[in-house]
Amino acid sequence: MAIFLNKDSKVLVQGMTGSEGTKHTRRMLASGTQIVGGVNPRKAGQSVDFDGTQVPVFGSVAEGMEATGADVTVIFVPPKFCKGAVFEAVDAGIGLAVVITEGIPVHDTAAFWAHAQATGNKTRIIGPNCPGLITPGQANAGIIPSDITKPGRIGLVSKSGTLTYQMMYELRDIGFSSAVGIGGDPIIGTTHIDALKAFEADPDTDVIVMIGEIGGDAEERAADFIREHVTKPVVGYVAGFTAPEGKTMGHAGAIVSGSSGTAAAKKEALEAVGVKVGKTPSETAQIIRTALTGATQGEEAGVPSQSMAPTAP
Template sequence: MAIWLTEQSKVIVQGMTGSEGTKHTRRMLAAGTKIVGGVNARKAGTVHEGLPVFGTVAEAIAETGADVSVVFVPPAHTKSAVVEAIDAEIPLCVVITEGVPIHDTAEFWARAVAGGGKTRIIGPNCPGIASPGRSNAGIIPADITSPGRIGLVSKSGTLTYQLMYELRDVGFSTAVGIGGDPVIGTTHIDCLAAFQEDPETEAIVMIGEIGGDAEERAAAYIERHVTKPVVAYVAGFTAPEGKTMGHAGAIVSGSSGTAQAKKEALEKVGVRVGKTPSETALLMREVMRGR
């Protein structure tokens, strides 16, 4: 099985007619993703990449039965695009866009919650979600891994790709890049809970980074609710205090949010933490050999 994205998922692309939307629509189609259309109010009624373009998300859902939207919309317009998806009650909205203002993300996340959580948001500033061999919604390369029994949740796009590649012979049920902004729609805990419930996910790789307390909260959740083995990596051991490292949320202030503190919290609850991404992959191999 897979979490949230399967071969049955019907995907629309908001911003499909733009340069990034076009490029990644082609890549998603090549990966076998069932893309059923795009959304662009100014080009409604046209055809792009052989797919119909709709004026609104609601129209696309009514015509195609779409249940996933991937958002390739510039930062200034991302909030309105996501709000449109939420109001149309699409079950999954994957927001790839980088540079979305934090207050915009907070606003559309709050709108989703107020609407009863009918729309799950992944991102923004994320690589998306991929269920290898089944479907790919976002920018994760489709040819770097294979279907398998590992679930992956990561703040980092590039580390997502590295772990997927290094464990390509073992394979993944689903890989979720949740993004590294201070406010995101789906958390480590959301993914841990879903992987725990997925009968075909046997072990979980969790990638975190400096800043905030998401990894510490994930550790507490693992202790109480996760029975499957978890292996982790925390990026940023050498990051200087007070300097943003890559992601807007990856900043250490004083002793809060350090990689060492996160490592200790995870190890305390039985999670094996690698010193490097490659060591993390080796730890997961050991886990899978024993299953």
């Protein structure tokens, strides 16, 4: 199984005819994703050739959905047009909108997130400013390289795109059920908690790795959720231990203000609920290997998976 994306997902690409959309559509197709159309009102009715595969261009998300049965859209629209693109996807009722674009004003993100909730929240939004998500061997919606991993039993949720790639590469011999890059802006759609809930329910995920970074309290809230609702082993990594106070580091939301949002505070909150937190990505990968071995041995011995999960003090 997988979370949010699988081999049956039918994907539209908003902004497919732009330079980034074209490049990554080609990569998504090469990894086996069912790209069923692009969206560009100015080029509706045309088609684009991707190494012999003809992909039609539709005038709207609703038109593309009606013609193809698409249930996912990946958005590569420039920042100033992105709010409108997400509104269009939400109004069409598509199941999943993956917003890759970075540099979107926070008030625009707040607007389209509120709109999604006001319309019944039928559309799951991932991002913005994210690498998207991948279910290795099945489908890839975004910019995550498909050749750095294989199908496996690890579930990954991460704020950072770069650290998503590194962790997948570190554990490429084991593989992943799904990997979700949620983005690091101050306001995002799908959260750590949403992914944790989905991985907990996924029978093909044995161990969950959660990558966070400085800024905000998302990791602390995830720790509270893990304490109450997650029985599978969770391993964490928090980027930004040496970040100076008051300086934005990388993502727009990665900023420490006073004692709030520090890597140390997040590490402490996670460890308080039994999550093992690595000091470096490589150390985190080694902890995951150990946790996965323990989970597998527990299943073979007939021990319930909950007994293999960290125990809160």
